[in-house]
Amino acid sequence: MTLRWKYSRYFLIVIVAALFAAPILGTNPLSKPGLQQTLAVAFVFGALALTYDLLFGFTGLLSFGHALFFASGLYLTCIFINHSVFVWWIAIIASILLTSLLAFLVGAASLRTTGITFAMVTLAFGEAGHVIVNRNFFGLTGGENGIALNAELIPQIWVGVVNTKYLYWSALICLILTYLIIWWVTESSAGRVFAALRDNEMRVQVLGLNTRNFKLLSFVIAGALAGLLGSMMLLLAGSAAPRFAESNITIALLLMVILGGAVTRWGAVVGGIAYSFLTTRMQDLTQNGLFAGLPKYVSGPLSEPAFLLGIVFILVVMFAPGGLSGAYYKLRLRSISKKYSSSK
Amino acid sequence: MNALELADVSVRINQAQILHGVSFTAPKNQVTALLGRNGVGKSSTLKAIMSLYSPTGSIKLNGTELIGTPTHAIAASGVAYVPEDREIFATLSVKENLSLASRSKISSEKMSRVFEIFPDLSTRQEQRAGTLSGGQQQMLSLSRALLNDNQILLVDEPTKGLAPKLVTEVADALAEVAKRETMILVEQNLALVKRIAQKIVVMDQGKIIFEGAPEKLSDSVWVQSVLGVSNRGKHS
Amino acid sequence: MSTFLLMTITGIGLGALYFLVASGLTLIYGLMGVLNFAHGAFLSIGAFVGLWFATSIMKEATIPNFILAMIVGGLAAGFFALLMEQLLITRLYDRHIDQVLVTVGVALVVGAVLGGWFGNDLRLFPTPLWFLTGINFFGAIIPADRIIYIATAVGLLIGNWALLRFTRIGLIIRAGVENRNMVNALGINVRRAFSTVFFLGGFAAGIGGVLVSVYSSGVSPLIAGTYLIYGFVVVVIGGMGSVTGSFVAAMLIGVIKQFANYYVTGLGDFVIALLLAGVLLVRPQGLFGKRIS
Ligand SMILES: Nc1ncnc2c1ncn2[C@@H]1O[C@H](COP(=O)(O)OP(=O)(O)OP(=O)(O)O)[C@@H](O)[C@H]1O
Numbered sequence: 001m002t003l004r005w006k007y008s009r010y011f012l013i014v015i016v017a018a019l020f021a022a023p024i025l026g027t028n029p030l031s032k033p034g035l036q037q038t039l040a041v042a043f044v045f046g047a048l049a050l051t052y053d054l055l056f057g058f059t060g061l062l063s064f065g066h067a068l069f070f071a072s073g074l075y076l077t078c079i080f081i082n083h084s085v086f087v088w089w090i091a092i093i094a095s096i097l098l099t100s101l102l103a104f105l106v107g108a109a110s111l112r113t114t115g116i117t118f119a120m121v122t123l124a125f126g127e128a129g130h131v132i133v134n135r136n137f138f139g140l141t142g143g144e145n146g147i148a149l150n151a152e153l154i155p156q157i158w159v160g161v162v163n164t165k166y167l168y169w170s171a172l173i174c175l176i177l178t179y180l181i182i183w184w185v186t187e188s189s190a191g192r193v194f195a196a197l198r199d200n201e202m203r204v205q206v207l208g209l210n211t212r213n214f215k216l217l218s219f220v221i222a223g224a225l226a227g228l229l230g231s232m233m234l235l236l237a238g239s240a241a242p243r244f245a246e247s248n249i250t251i252a253l254l255l256m257v258i259l260g261g262a263v264t265r266w267g268a269v270v271g272g273i274a275y276s277f278l279t280t281r282m283q284d285l286t287q288n289g290l291f292a293g294l295p296k297y298v299s300g301p302l303s304e305p306a307f308l309l310g311i312v313f314i315l316v317v318m319f320a321p322g323g324l325s326g327a328y329y330k331l332r333l334r335s336i337s338k339k340y341s342s343s344k
Numbered sequence: 345m346n347a348l349e350l351a352d353v354s355v356r357i358n359q360a361q362i363l364h365g366v367s368f369t370a371p372k373n374q375v376t377a378l379l380g381r382n383g384v385g386k387s388s389t390l391k392a393i394m395s396l397y398s399p400t401g402s403i404k405l406n407g408t409e410l411i412g413t414p415t416h417a418i419a420a421s422g423v424a425y426v427p428e429d430r431e432i433f434a435t436l437s438v439k440e441n442l443s444l445a446s447r448s449k450i451s452s453e454k455m456s457r458v459f460e461i462f463p464d465l466s467t468r469q470e471q472r473a474g475t476l477s478g479g480q481q482q483m484l485s486l487s488r489a490l491l492n493d494n495q496i497l498l499v500d501e502p503t504k505g506l507a508p509k510l511v512t513e514v515a516d517a518l519a520e521v522a523k524r525e526t527m528i529l530v531e532q533n534l535a536l537v538k539r540i541a542q543k544i545v546v547m548d549q550g551k552i553i554f555e556g557a558p559e560k561l562s563d564s565v566w567v568q569s570v571l572g573v574s575n576r577g578k579h580s
Numbered sequence: 581m582s583t584f585l586l587m588t589i590t591g592i593g594l595g596a597l598y599f600l601v602a603s604g605l606t607l608i609y610g611l612m613g614v615l616n617f618a619h620g621a622f623l624s625i626g627a628f629v630g631l632w633f634a635t636s637i638m639k640e641a642t643i644p645n646f647i648l649a650m651i652v653g654g655l656a657a658g659f660f661a662l663l664m665e666q667l668l669i670t671r672l673y674d675r676h677i678d679q680v681l682v683t684v685g686v687a688l689v690v691g692a693v694l695g696g697w698f699g700n701d702l703r704l705f706p707t708p709l710w711f712l713t714g715i716n717f718f719g720a721i722i723p724a725d726r727i728i729y730i731a732t733a734v735g736l737l738i739g740n741w742a743l744l745r746f747t748r749i750g751l752i753i754r755a756g757v758e759n760r761n762m763v764n765a766l767g768i769n770v771r772r773a774f775s776t777v778f779f780l781g782g783f784a785a786g787i788g789g790v791l792v793s794v795y796s797s798g799v800s801p802l803i804a805g806t807y808l809i810y811g812f813v814v815v816v817i818g819g820m821g822s823v824t825g826s827f828v829a830a831m832l833i834g835v836i837k838q839f840a841n842y843y844v845t846g847l848g849d850f851v852i853a854l855l856l857a858g859v860l861l862v863r864p865q866g867l868f869g870k871r872i873s
């Protein structure tokens with residue numbers, strides 16, 4: 001067990017090092033800004049999926065409002081920078097703090113309910129956020145079109161296509177940071193309580209711990225990290241738009257976690273990266289006429305990303321609960337048991 | 345002739361093994377009392393029979409295997425269940441509770457038979473079952489079972505939590521029922537058990553440790569296994 | 581005064597639409613514990629089938645034709661709901677989270693298929709002219725379509741109540757909401773009640789879909805989303821599993837939203853979110869919900 005962990009840690013370090021070096025190591029696909037951008041977005045979603053795994057996988061909270069905090073980080077940072085309220089780095093910190101506060105308030109209200117009601121309530125709050133940014137109150141959020149980030153007010157290494165590699169590196173750092181924080185949280189004593197809560201809330205209550213406070217802590221940590229990732233997304237997208245506040249984002253996160261397998265950490269990250277990467281690619285391919293030969297009633301649905309998403313969702317839930325990592329562990333288990341039975 | 349035969353019935357819930365190979369039989373037209381300390385698995389045995397848990401092993405009703413059959417089909421084949429916490433439908437009226445439970449069109453003859461045993465209920469047909477007293481709820485729960493033609497009745501601690509006067513009332517009713525029906529009765533009230541049971545089955549820690557006639561059960565085993573000191577191995 | 585009346589009645593009309601969505605949601609949840617994200621899809625299916633019927637089969641937009649289209653849309657959505665329940669939900673018996681996920685999947689697929697076939701632009705629903713007239717109600721001129729929404733919702737509420745109150749399947753449903761296992765243990769296959777409820781929920785949502793198309797002056801796969809969310813809000817505020825609670829909450833929300841929007845454009849959604857938070861703080865189980873111990 002410890003041996004395996006040692007190896008997988010080295011393996012992880014090698015992968016991360018390779019990802020860091022790739023943009024400046026000779027010519028490879030990653031030296032092109034296009035792929036760097038796509039992967040940077042995928043890193044952000046991988047990290048976001050991980051924060052969602054903290055909620056759903058580790059604490060057992062099925063929230064449909066996580067996009068709210070992602071969007072809050074994104075919009076607040078953009079508003080603070082554009083209106084020169086703060087310099088960029090204070091703007092990011094301030095928006096993370098405010099997002100944490102928002103997560104605290106929403107969490108405190110929603111966590112008065114549990115289970116399925118909690119899911120409905122968080123969905124409603126998430127949608128309220130979506131509606132608000134869509135409405136352009138006080139001309140702050142730009143309504144349906146969103147607002148463009150004023151590129152003159154951020155460090156110039158993040159601006160321009162030639163500089164995409166810096167965005168790529170920043171996104172990678174955000175992913176690693178998120179991973180480390182979540183790793184630390186879930187391995188800490190609070191993390192044990194989260195897991196215990198998920199498995200048997202009653203037992204934790206019997207121990208005299210206030211279960212709601214622990215859930216709230218998990219909710220706020222996940223929200224704050226989502227806020228940070230929102231700021232990163234703002235740099236990547238160059239604008240804040242209502243599509244980042246849609247509940248579809250949360251549903252996609254849920255799919256990423258389910259796809260990768262909850263409670264494994266790496267499963268969520270891989271699920272998030274794979275999902276984000278594949279959907280971007282799919283869009284490119286359909287735009288280039290991938291389904292051109294097919295009749296309209298087939299190609300129409302196929303070129304909607306939600307179609308495949310939904311099908312995969314249904315198939316994974318029906319036939320592969322546990323996701324990719326679940327399948328992986330099942331295979332490992334099978335090979336181990338085979339080894340034992342053959343050695344006897 | 346046995347109405348119900350259990351052979352090596354086991355139940356696991358999550359990681360906990362709750363029944364470890366329970367085997368006993370319930371003869372036709374007799375009352376079989378299932379005894380044991382708190383938490384040994386008496387209620388779980390009844391739930392296993394009803395398929396409310398998924399057991400392994402074999403449970404035969406008049407020779408037909410019940411394991412793998414869904415709960416509703418088991419009930420429909422004539423197994424009536426009176427659960428430990430009564431589980432009457434609190435928001436429904438007494439009458440609605442009864443008509444829900446009746447598998448065939450409710451006949452006034454059956455109705456009057458039930459009301460004969462439990463006169464308290466006949467005047468309260470329109471009352472919401474949730475507002476009945478504990479004893480009346482127990483009567484309603486028993487009535488639900490008695491409305492149908494049953495192969496066997498599974499009754500789980502019918503006198504639990506009742507005042508002494510009500511215990512007598514319910515006991516009289518059960519004695520009346522026992523004249524016509526086959527029954528497995530889980531009960532802590534020894535007087536009631538001795539009064540109506542023709543056969544005793546004692547459980548400990550998810551196993552059967554005694555099965556036989558009430559006379560054969562020595563007083564020390566009574567005390568030990570029912571009121572609970574320790575399990576000293578099998579007696580049978 | 582006449583403005584007040586107008587606002588109240590339009591608000592109730594809007595609430596009626598919310599109720600059509602919420603009634604099915606709350607029953608499905610109450611009986612099976614399933615949070616049905618596909619309910620919006622039922623709404624869309626009802627709207628599109630109703631549209632197809634109203635334009636291709638019926639040529640004229642008369643009131644009887646419209647009512648027929650409404651029923652056809654409702655039936656289509658009801659049968660779709662039944663199909664989903666039989667094919668997917670029953671296989672995930674008691675795996676509540678997985679059931680939620682599957683309904684999310686169905687919602688995505690239906691949305692994409694409709695979007696792929698018909699595009700996301702609004703398509704006009706042929707509306708009887710009478711709907712566009714105003715009715716003088718104590719000095720307030722009420723748009724006639726509101727009367728239809730309210731009448732349909734009230735009709736559905738009464739139908740629902742009668743079914744639950746006077747039929748055996750209704751009795752089984754009410755008992756099942758309380759204690760599913762015990763209904764089974766009485767020899768009744770509670771799954772039949774599930775299927776009935778899914779069908780009825782889909783039927784109500786489908787009818788709602790046709791009416792929503794009139795209200796938003798067109799059909800599009802995108803309109804279902806907001807109604808689904810309002811459906812959830814109504815169910816939570818009304819109390820999960822209570823049809824009456826949903827009715828009261830839906831009317832309340834419709835009226836409050838209407839008034840808020842009248843004073844500050846776009847404020848309605850925000851006020852409802854605050855209302856939701858407030859209700860949760862004071863009464864987490866909702867107005868008509870049972871206290872969860
Ligand atoms: N759903 C469950 N999950 C975990 N353990 C359970 C479950 N149901 C029962 N048990 C355990 O199984 C054991 C047997 O329970 P059961 O209710 O059958 O006992 P019993 O003999 O009826 O006791 P009592 O006389 O107190 O009613 C108990 O230790 C109980 O804690």
Ligand SMILES: [Mg+2]
Nearest residue numbers: 386387388428
């Ligand atoms: Mg018991």
